[in-house]
Amino acid sequence: MVASLHIASPETRVGHDVMDGLVALVSAEGLKPGDRLPPETELARRLGVGRHRLREVLTAWARVGIVSRNKGAGTVLAAPITGRTLALPLAVTLEAESLLRTLAVRRPLEIEAVRLAARDAAPTSRDRITARMLDLMVIFDGGGDWRAADRAFHAAIHEATGNPLFGQIIGQLQRAFDEVYATPFGMPQLGSSTIPMHRPLAEAVVAGRADEAADWMARILEDTEAAARAVMEGHR
Amino acid sequence: MVASLHIASPETRVGHDVMDGLVALVSAEGLKPGDRLPPETELARRLGVGRHRLREVLTAWARVGIVSRNKGAGTVLAAPITGRTLALPLAVTLEAESLLRTLAVRRPLEIEAVRLAARDAAPTSRDRITARMLDLMVIFDGGGDWRAADRAFHAAIHEATGNPLFGQIIGQLQRAFDEVYATPFGMPQLGSSTIPMHRPLAEAVVAGRADEAADWMARILEDTEAAARAVMEGHR
DNA sequence: TTATTGACATTGTCCGACAATGAGCGAGGC
DNA sequence: GCCTCGCTCATTGTCGGACAATGTCAATAA
Numbered sequence A, B: 001m002v003a004s005l006h007i008a009s010p011e012t013r014v015g016h017d018v019m020d021g022l023v024a025l026v027s028a029e030g031l032k033p034g035d036r037l038p039p040e041t042e043l044a045r046r047l048g049v050g051r052h053r054l055r056e057v058l059t060a061w062a063r064v065g066i067v068s069r070n071k072g073a074g075t076v077l078a079a080p081i082t083g084r085t086l087a088l089p090l091a092v093t094l095e096a097e098s099l100l101r102t103l104a105v106r107r108p109l110e111i112e113a114v115r116l117a118a119r120d121a122a123p124t125s126r127d128r129i130t131a132r133m134l135d136l137m138v139i140f141d142g143g144g145d146w147r148a149a150d151r152a153f154h155a156a157i158h159e160a161t162g163n164p165l166f167g168q169i170i171g172q173l174q175r176a177f178d179e180v181y182a183t184p185f186g187m188p189q190l191g192s193s194t195i196p197m198h199r200p201l202a203e204a205v206v207a208g209r210a211d212e213a214a215d216w217m218a219r220i221l222e223d224t225e226a227a228a229r230a231v232m233e234g235h236r
Numbered sequence C: 001t002t003a004t005t006g007a008c009a010t011t012g013t014c015c016g017a018c019a020a021t022g023a024g025c026g027a028g029g030c
Numbered sequence D: 001g002c003c004t005c006g007c008t009c010a011t012t013g014t015c016g017g018a019c020a021a022t023g024t025c026a027a028t029a030a
Helices: A016-029 A040-047 A051-063 A098-120 A123-141 A147-160 A164-182 A192-207 A210-235 B016-029 B040-047 B051-063 B098-120 B123-141 B147-160 B164-182 B192-207 B210-234
Strands: A067-069 A075-077 A084-094 B067-069 B075-077 B084-094
Touching: A016 A040, A016 A051, A040 A051, A051 A067, A051 B051, A098 A147, A098 A164, A098 A192, A098 A210, A098 B098, A098 B164, A123 A147, A123 A192, A147 A164, A147 A192, A164 B098, A192 A210, B016 B040, B016 B051, B040 B051, B051 B067, B098 B147, B098 B164, B098 B192, B098 B210, B123 B147, B123 B192, B147 B164, B147 B192, B192 B210
Parallel strands: none
Antiparallel strands: A067 A075, A084 B084, B067 B075
16 A cells, blocks of 8 residues: 555645655655655656655645755654654634633643543553653752653653544644743743642553543643733733 | 744744745735735735745645635635734644544543533524534434534534634544545445434533533544444454 | 865755636627 | 627746755865
């Protein structure tokens, strides 16, 4: 079966065939994440299209994180293209209280994620959750910047669900939140008060107590939302 | 405040300035959804960039549904660009049971949406939900293709939440599902058995009984998932 | 051995040209 | 008068070529 990748609405089939051809080429070449793609001129020649058309496809792939383009250096594959890969580009209008809106969407997703993780996680995933939680606690107690560790911890939970969609969607929502939120306000350590709750959350997930884990996650999100709301009110 | 729109990962700031300029131009021109944008050549000239660079931005906007491009005719604005619009590009790897994965993500979102709708919906939104439900029932009882009416009904619920993110994300997930699912199998009327449940669902939402509405929504999704699983098994 | 520097490769951007296609307008028939 | 058909034109889609910007890597000198 020939892999196919579409980044397009049903109406906008721009570059449909070029994408398919490029996926087939990458697949035939056996390229893996980290490998460099052939130069654009060669790709265009081998696919029988102009460089502009090829570039539009590569640009679209770069936007969704499939490839990474580096001027001067080449284009490297950043994500595997196995089987069928589908891109869901969606435009979100962020208005006044839009930051809280991203949280409103994240809440059910995060809670469902910890439920699924508690229910379905493999033993190795449970170990990883514990390890990430301990990392987070060490950094937090040491007074350092715990945001990266926090993301790693939650990413471990998302990975444990076995459904990559959770991690991707939540990650994009968080990135949108950070981009809009962190820039205007300084946002040093939003939600520090939630960190201690991560230990019982992790323990509940690892022990398979889904309801308890969901409850802790809900409390964490509640505090996060309250903190975000407070900061927004203070800066109004 | 100058509106800004970014469709890019933090690393891939391709066309960042052109996007900002185009947003400012659209905003200054007072263009609304349905209006036609100036031709590409004029846009490129007014923004002081080449047509190819402008086209990359327009292509990205077309992919996320902000504009609609029509060869021969022009480019029309499809979505409003008010305040900050942020794009969330997602690349999803669709493997064997990937269709069920989209459902797994949709479930918590849909359930949360009906909860919020039952709690917060404005009276006009509640009326619209009832109207869409009645439309759906008429078409279903008449034996016609009820899929469009079904989408309209759920869209009314998403709109009633007051949070456009729900409708957008769920809509994209559904589109991904349809694109992958409808093509290989015929997918005549997947989930017909769930339609009768839409009446009590709508009544619960309109009456503000959030828990009951969430329960009906969960049952609908459960049946949908079972139907999808059955069809997949049958075609294996 | 290490730092520097230069040639080279590769992506980013621009310009121009032509093809493909849809919209709008006018001529002609009823 | 009104409708239909066909033509012209505007607009997007695609291609080719060229140059700029920049990272990589090897050759060279201290």
